[in-house]
Amino acid sequence: GAVVSQHPSRVICKSGTSVKIECRSLDFQATTMFWYRQFPKQSLMLMATSNEGSKATYEQGVEKDKFLINHASLTLSTLTVTSAHPEDSSFYICSAGARTSGTLYNEQFFGPGTRLTVL
Amino acid sequence: AQTVTQSQPEMSVQEAETVTLSCTYDTSESDYYLFWYKQPPSRQMILVIRQEAYKQQNATENRFSVNFQKAAKSFSLKISDSQLGDAAMYFCAYRSRTGTASKLTFGTGTRLQVTL
Secondary structure, X not given: OOOEEEXXXXXXXXXXXXXXXXXXXXXXXXXXXEEEEEOOOOOEEEEEEEEOOOOOEEOOOOOOOOEEEEEEEOOEEEEXXXXXXXXXXXXXXXXXXXXXXXOOOOOEEEOOOEEEEEO | OOEEEOOOOEEEEEOOOOEEEOOEEEOOOOOXXXXXEEEOOOOOOEEEEEEXXXXXXXXXXXXXXXXEEOOOOEEEEEEOOOOHHXXXXXXXXXXXXXXXXXOEEEOOOXXXXXXX
């Protein structure tokens, strides 16, 4: 199966700093990557969809200037939480959709998630 | 917009028994995918089973099977011979059949406990 990695797995930062989370597809090319946020004991909420080489599409209510998403290559997308505050503390998960037809097509593969704690 | 509803916040099953998790959804589309994902304590999302709406046959994966009722917009997951390792959050999800750019819409989840 296809593997998606996230780095870091957990990060603690001070309020006001920026944090970058990386999402990589390790053995396939991902045309589209998705970023989710999950609060404790809740479901995954889609934050944005990013396509390689183009601007991300943000869901309603998600501040695009606060959550910067870059999808510079077919294997890497980054989420930067700018000027983080305690309310941004959450579990962030990415998923990647395979680029070409075949057994991986129309499937999304999830990263292991990143736990962000803002002090 | 599509919505996914899981009406059972928590379920419990004894080891080796069978349990069914419920899911209903709402959509105006005729072609789509439905999924069940498992999220264990590690929080890694794991695909359990997938159903394509145009297929009438219910999907099965070993001990996991679904009851897909398209007209009723119902998609339940049956876990047979439950094992301790099945304990997790289970999310039902919907996706349009428009390629990988289509987002997943998740239900609120059902926490499954497996007891000895």
